[in-house]
Each structure stands twice: as structure tokens, then as C-alpha cells.
Amino acid sequence: MKIAVVAPSCSLHLEAATAVAAIVAARGDAEIAIHAQCFATAGHFAGPDDQRLAALREVMADPSVDAVWFARGGYGSNRIAEAAMTGLPDAARGKSYLGYSDAGFLLAGFDKAGLSVAHGPMVQDVLRAGGEAAITCALDWLVRRDAKALEPGLRPRSRALAFNLTVLSNLLGTALEPDFDGADLLIEEVAEHEYRLDRMMFHLTGSASVRRCRSIRMGRMSEIPCNDPVFGSNAQGIVRDWCARSDIVFGGDADVGHDASNRVVPFGLARD
Amino acid sequence: MKIAVVAPSCSLHLEAATAVAAIVAARGDAEIAIHAQCFATAGHFAGPDDQRLAALREVMADPSVDAVWFARGGYGSNRIAEAAMTGLPDAARGKSYLGYSDAGFLLAGFDKAGLSVAHGPMVQDVLRAGGEAAITCALDWLVRRDAKALEPGLRPRSRALAFNLTVLSNLLGTALEPDFDGADLLIEEVAEHEYRLDRMMFHLTGSASVRRCRSIRMGRMSEIPCNDPVFGSNAQGIVRDWCARSDIVFGGDADVGHDASNRVVPFGLARD
Numbered sequence: 001m002k003i004a005v006v007a008p009s010c011s012l013h014l015e016a017a018t019a020v021a022a023i024v025a026a027r028g029d030a031e032i033a034i035h036a037q038c039f040a041t042a043g044h045f046a047g048p049d050d051q052r053l054a055a056l057r058e059v060m061a062d063p064s065v066d067a068v069w070f071a072r073g074g075y076g077s078n079r080i081a082e083a084a085m086t087g088l089p090d091a092a093r094g095k096s097y098l099g100y101s102d103a104g105f106l107l108a109g110f111d112k113a114g115l116s117v118a119h120g121p122m123v124q125d126v127l128r129a130g131g132e133a134a135i136t137c138a139l140d141w142l143v144r145r146d147a148k149a150l151e152p153g154l155r156p157r158s159r160a161l162a163f164n165l166t167v168l169s170n171l172l173g174t175a176l177e178p179d180f181d182g183a184d185l186l187i188e189e190v191a192e193h194e195y196r197l198d199r200m201m202f203h204l205t206g207s208a209s210v211r212r213c214r215s216i217r218m219g220r221m222s223e224i225p226c227n228d229p230v231f232g233s234n235a236q237g238i239v240r241d242w243c244a245r246s247d248i249v250f251g252g253d254a255d256v257g258h259d260a261s262n263r264v265v266p267f268g269l270a271r272d
Numbered sequence: 273m274k275i276a277v278v279a280p281s282c283s284l285h286l287e288a289a290t291a292v293a294a295i296v297a298a299r300g301d302a303e304i305a306i307h308a309q310c311f312a313t314a315g316h317f318a319g320p321d322d323q324r325l326a327a328l329r330e331v332m333a334d335p336s337v338d339a340v341w342f343a344r345g346g347y348g349s350n351r352i353a354e355a356a357m358t359g360l361p362d363a364a365r366g367k368s369y370l371g372y373s374d375a376g377f378l379l380a381g382f383d384k385a386g387l388s389v390a391h392g393p394m395v396q397d398v399l400r401a402g403g404e405a406a407i408t409c410a411l412d413w414l415v416r417r418d419a420k421a422l423e424p425g426l427r428p429r430s431r432a433l434a435f436n437l438t439v440l441s442n443l444l445g446t447a448l449e450p451d452f453d454g455a456d457l458l459i460e461e462v463a464e465h466e467y468r469l470d471r472m473m474f475h476l477t478g479s480a481s482v483r484r485c486r487s488i489r490m491g492r493m494s495e496i497p498c499n500d501p502v503f504g505s506n507a508q509g510i511v512r513d514w515c516a517r518s519d520i521v522f523g524g525d526a527d528v529g530h531d532a533s534n535r536v537v538p539f540g541l542a543r544d
Contacts, residue, residue, distance in 0.1 A: 043504020044467055075467040078474045170471050173445045174478030195316055195347040199442050202350045206446030232315020 001030040001143050003067045004059035005038060005123055007046035008084075009102040010074025012038035012124055017071075019126045023135050030143045034123075035059065038071045045076045053080040061089040066096070067142045072124030073101030073164075081105045082175045085113040098122070098138060100188075100262065104167035109176040111161070111267045119162035119186070119256065120149070120264035130260040141264045151255050151263040153217060155184065162186035162219070162256050162265035169200045172207050178267070180213040184251055186265055187239075188219030190258035194231035197221065198238045205246035215249040220257030273302040273415050275339045276331035277310060277395055279318035280356075281374040282346025284310040284396055289343075291398045295407050302415045306395075307331065310343045317348045325352040333361040338368070339414045344396030345373030345436075353377045354447045357385040370394070370410060372460075372534065376439035381448040383433070383539045391434035391458070391528065392421070392536035402532040413536045423527050423535040425489060427456065434458035434491070434528050434537035441472045444479050450539070452485040456523055458537055459511075460491030462530035466503035469493065470510045477518035487521040492529030 003024075005012070017034050024032040037055035040047030047055075059065050070077075084106065097110055097117045107117040120141060121134035128134065140146035154160050161178060165187045171177055187204075189197060204210055221235040233241065243250040255263045275296075277284070289306050296304045309327035312319030319327075331337050342349075356378065369382055369389040379389040392413060393406035400406065412418035426432050433450060437459045443449055459476075461469060476482055493507040505513065515522040527535045 041501075043502055044499065045504070075471060078471065166471075169442070170475040171478075172475075173480070174475060176478075199347060199350065199438075203442040203444075203446060206443075206448075208445070227316065229313075230315055232317070 001066050002064055003030055003032045003069050003142060004062065004065040005032065005034040005069050005071050006055045006059055007038040007071035008052050008056055008077035008080055008106060009046065010044065010072055010076060011041050011046040012071035013127060014039065016124045016126050020123050020135055023126070023132065024139065027139065030139065033065070044074070046071070049079050052076070053083055056080065056084050060084070060092040063091040068095060068097045069138070069142065070097070070099030070103040070106065070122050072122050073099070073103055075102050077102050078105040078171070078176070081109040085109040088113060096142060098142060098264070100162070100256070101164050101258065102167060104163045105171055105176055107267065108163070108171050108178045111178045112176065116266070116268045118264050118266040121262050125260065125262070128260045134260040134262060137263065149264045151186065151265045153252070153254060154265065159183040159267070160186060160265050161267050162188070162254070165189040165197070165200050165204065166192060169203050172203065172210070177209065180210050182212070182214050184215050184217055185210070185213045186217045186219055186254040186256055188254070188257045189221040191223040191225065193225050194227045194233065194235065194238065197235055201238055201242035205242040205248055211246055211248060213248065215251030216243050217251040217254040219254040220259060222258055273338050274336055275302055275304045275341050275414055276334065276337040277304065277306040277341050277343050278327045278331055279310040279343035280324050280328055280349035280352055280378060281318065282316065282344055282348065283313050283318040284343035285399060286311065288396045288398050292395050292407055295398070295404065296411065299411065302411065305337070316346070318343070321351050324348070325355055328352065328356050332356070332364040335363040340367060340369045341410070341414065342369070342371030342375040342378065342394050344394050345371070345375055347374050349374050350377040350443065350448070353381040357381040360385060368414060370414060370536070372434070372528070373436050373530065374439060376435045377443055377448055379539065380435070380443050380450045383450045384448065388538070388540045390536050390538040393534050397532060397534070400532045406532040406534060409535065421536045423458065423537045425524070425526060426537065431455040431539070432458060432537050433539050434460070434526070437461040437469070437472050437476065438464060441475050444475070444482070449481065452482050454484070454486050456487050456489055457482070457485045458489045458491055458526040458528055460526070460529045461493040463495040463497065465497050466499045466505065466507065466510065469507055473510055473514035477514040477520055483518055483520060485520065487523030488515050489523040489526040491526040492531060494530055
């Protein structure tokens with residue numbers, strides 16, 4: 001089992017790479033190849049677009065790689081996602097792709113292109129409080145498809161999708177938009193004001209394609225900055241309200257979020 | 273000439289109302305009716321959704337009202353916009369609607385519904401430095417269609433649209449999305465990080481309907497918070513880059529923005 005790590009968004013911290021490599025070595029059930037591109041920098045990004053794309057395409061095309069694990073989020077994978085899902089090599093189809101947050105742009109496009117993607121912890125998460133649990137969860141799923149790593153509310157043989165709300169809002173209507181038909185759609189968010197959550201839920205639930213989903217389930221919405229004035233509702237009230245307004249079933253809470261407890265949501269269950 | 277002021281988003285400040293009423297009285301060429309709803313409060317908003325919608329529908333249906341002037345932005349007009357554009361009374365069709373920022377949700381929906389809308393200064397702008405000039409610009413356009421109030425790059429008998437970028441991004445794909453076909457699309461922004469500008473430009477220019485526009489012109493993007501790390505491009509570089517990537521003509525600068533120099537952009541020129 002060989003796991004390749006690339007950084008399509010922002011640079012990976014060296015201490016995160018070292019810590020995760022040590023965890024993998026101690027487990028002894030996988031090999032991890034952290035691509036040098038993870039440590040490149042170019043302004044906001046882990047190297048220029050062409051360098052990030054080249055590293056991503058390299059590991060996608062490598063038949064010895066079983067899984068591509070995104071190093072971290074931040075911002076920037078949308079800048080290369082459409083190119084990465086175009087002209088896919090055969091070797092890209094046999095592997096898993098794991099990440100969340102900004103990597104959601106890739107999850108969306110790759111899912112649309114028929115690849116096996118999952119929303120779940122990334123390498124940089126090892127630096128969170130309790131972060132080793134997130135890495136263990138990710139590896140348990142990548143290496144041996146451990147069901148305990150999965151988000152507990154996933155329904156058997158049913159399609160689910162999970163996204164950061166901001167990322168999802170920003171990919172609607174683009175070439176990356178996946179098929180929501182009949183899927184349970186899990187959303188999570190971090191560090192967005194309540195008025196912005198409300199505005200994005202308006203956008204999300206106002207989309208005809210999103211309205212074809214089976215339900216929206218709400219992951220954690222953490223580190224919400226203070227709204228001035230007091231908004232008048234809270235995150236769950238906002239999500240419930242827009243589901244009701246748009247006749248989308250509110251499916252309750254989901255165990256995903258920007259934290260060490262973030263569980264794995266494979267998008268492709270319907271195809272399994 | 274009777275101008276009605278309502279607040280579909282956040283509450284109007286009393287001192288703004290007083291100052292603008294004094295300007296209108298001194299001009300002597302119009303009557304202004306500032307609806308009591310402008311001063312209502314309910315959490316983030318100028319009253320609950322039903323109160324804001326009722327005030328808006330009241331002035332839209334009033335045949336004695338020649339123009340509806342939105343009091344200010346903030347957030348919230350999207351929550352009532354689709355309802356306001358449904359079942360329009362005949363009297364709604366004979367008047368002008370003026371605002372920008374969050375009011376862009378209404379401009380979009382009302383334009384789609386065939387009403388005469390324009391992007392331009394609002395009542396609360398009188399409180400900006402040099403704000404009286406913004407109010408004069410708005411009134412010169414509302415009262416006597418003064419061409420000097422217009423954004424100087426508008427092409428005769430050609431359709432233009434103007435929006436706050438965040439607002440536009442959040443209405444794409446919803447029931448409020450207007451027709452971009454052949455239009456010059458002017459965008460402006462305030463207080464968004466460069467990585468967010470980049471992400472929204474990805475979203476905007478990734479939309480098949482936006483790609484039918486004739487050009488994108490760039491208004492002011494002000495109060496941009498510091499990007500950490502340095503982003504590697506600036507607002508104009510970002511806008512130009514995404515136009516180039518998506519084969520949209522970059523039409524240069526536009527004289528619109530969150531400031532006292534914000535000029536008027538009527539959407540309906542193509543129909544004039």
C-alpha cells in the first residue's frame with residue numbers, strides 16, 4: 001500500500017510531514033511518499049499552478065501509488081482542478097483520493113470524472129490538538145477501509161457527498177460541480193460569520209442541482225466570528241431554515257468539520 | 273417626482289435619513305418618503321423578513337411612487353428578493369429601483385422580472401466622507417436622468433450590469449440570476465482578502481451564463497485585508513487572470529465601488 005502526498009493548495013509544514021511519516025512507520029502497514037512539491041512556496045500557494053498540477057498529475061499517473069492524500073487545504077486547488085480532471089491516465093482510476101476543505105474542489109471534479117474520492121483528514125491535521133487521531137482515522141480508511149473511520153450516519157449503498165460550505169458555494173455552476181441527485185450532502189464550515197453562513201445557504205439551496213439531493217446534513221461550523229449586531233439565529237437555525245425554504249430534507253448533524261474528529265465520507269458508495 | 277426609501281437589508285441610521293431629507297428639501301425637485309420600516313430592527317436586519325417584504329411590496333404597488341431607493345446594504349435582501357419579484361403589481365413596472373452592494377440581489381431579480389433597476393449610491397452613503405456627492409449623483413439620476421451621474425464607460429444602447437462580487441457570486445444559479453448575454457458586467461468589492469477575490473473570480477468566470485457577457489469591467493476593490501502570506505498577485509491581476517482563463521474580455525476599470533464616487537449603472541439600457 002503506497003500513499004502519495006501532494007499539496008494542490010498551500011504548503012505543508014515540515015513538522016507535520018515528519019510526524020505523519022513517523023506514525024506511518026510505526027504502523028508498518030503502508031508506505032508514504034511525501035512529494036517535494038508539498039514544501040514549495042509561491043505567494044499563497046505550494047508552488048505555482050504548473051508545479052502543483054505537475055506533481056498531482058505525476059502521482060495520479062503512477063501505477064505504484066494506491067492512494068493520493070492531499071497535504072492540506074488553505075486555498076488554491078480550484079486553480080488546477082479542471083486541468084487535473086482532463087485527460088485522465090488509466091492509472092488515475094484505480095486509486096483513492098482523500099482530503100477536505102479547499103481540496104473539496106478536487107473531490108468534486110474528480111468525483112464528476114468518475115474517480116474514487118473521500119472527504120476526510122489531511123496530513124497537516126496532525127498539528128491539531130489530538131491530531132494523531134485524525135491521522136489514524138485517515139490511514140485506517142486508506143489502508144484497510146476500516147468502517148470505524150467512516151462518518152457514522154452514512155447509509156449503506158447510498159451516495160453521500162461532503163464539502164466545506166464556502167468551497168461548495170464557490171464551485172456551483174462551474175465545471176467542477178458534481179451530481180447531487182439523491183445524495184446525502186454533508187456540509188461543514190470554519191471561521192465564517194453567521195450572515196455569511198446565511199448568504200451561502202441561500203446560494204446553496206437556491207441551486208436547482210443541489211435541490212436534487214436527498215438531504216443536507218450539518219457538520220460542525222466552528223470558530224464563528226461574533227456577528228455585529230447579534231444575528232438573530234445560529235448556524236443550525238440557519239441551515240434548517242434554508243432547507244425548509246427550499247424543500248430539502250434536513251438530515252440532522254454530521255460528524256465532519258475542521259477538527260481532529262473529522263470522519264471519512266467516501267463519495268462513491270453508490271458505485272460500490 | 274416621489275422617491276420612496278425602504279430598507280430590505282439592514283437598518284438605516286437616523287442621521288443619514290435626516291441629512292438626505294435635508295438635501296432633497298434644499299434641491300426642491302423631488303419629494304422623499306422614508307418608510308418607517310427603515311428604522312425597524314430584528315437581529316441583523318431592518319425588521320423581520322415579512323416586515324421588510326411588506327414595506328417593499330407596499331412602495332412597489334404605490335402608483336404615486338416614481339422611484340424606490342434602497343436605504344443601505346449590509347445583508348438580507350436575498351431573503352425576500354424572490355418573493356418581491358413574484359406577482360408584481362402593475363404599478364411596480366413604471367418606476368426605477370436604485371441601490372448596490374447587498375441590494376444587488378434585488379437588482380438582479382427585478383431586472384430578470386423586467387423592472388428598471390440601476391446600481392448606484394444609497395441613502396446611507398451620505399455618512400461617507402464626501403457622501404453628499406454620492407447623494408447628489410443618485411438624485412440627479414433619479415430625478416432628471418442626468419447623464420453626468422452615469423458611469424462614464426457605459427456604451428450607448430448597450431446592456432450593462434453592475435454588482436458587488438460577493439453578492440453576484442452568491443446569486444449565480446439561483447432564481448435571481450439575471451441574463452448576462454452580451455452585457456458589460458461591472459464588478460466591485462470591499463473588504464475581501466485576495467484569496468477570496470481569486471476564489472470568487474474562479475466561481476464567476478466558471479459560470480456558463482456569465483461567460484455569455486461581452487466583457488467584465490473592474491470597479492474599485494477597496495479595504496482589502498492583508499493576505500498572509502503575501503498572495504502573489506493583486507486585485508486587478510486576479511480579475512485579468514480569470515478573464516483570460518475563461519475567454520472573457522477584460523474591459524478595463526469602472527467607476528463604481530463602496531465609496532462616495534460610486535456612479536450610476538442602469539441595467540436596462542438595452543431596452544431603452
